[in-house]
Amino acid sequence: MGLSFKHGWDAFTSQNNPQALYMMRELGIGELLVPILGSWSVITGMLLLLPKTFLWGNVLNALSIIVLMALAIRAGKLTIVWLEIPFLVLPLLLIWLKYPFHQ
Secondary structure, eight states: OHHHHHHHHHHHTGGGOHHHHHHHHHHTOOTTHHHHHHHHHHHHHHHHHSGGGHHHHHHHHHHHHHHHHHHHHHHTOHHHHHHHHHHHHHHHHHHHHOTTOOO
16 A cells, blocks of 8 residues: 555656656656556555455556556566566455455
């Protein structure tokens, strides 16, 4: 959840971070998509806060990681793909455990 807000904030302030802009350009993310992805991350974080929307927040989180992995594969950055696997496992595990982790 906190990571979603951080990624959203980083997307909105990416103009001040040349490394982030370089990485996004390498993945094929245009300047028009940066605020959209930032909004997506913030909305995901807000959905994770509420029990009724916890499932959808994790689904959106997993989808955003899958999209990032697909962009990295297309750009030939397989290191990024391998680094994102644990971050993909986490929302899938949380979906499987259910909120608030009932048996």
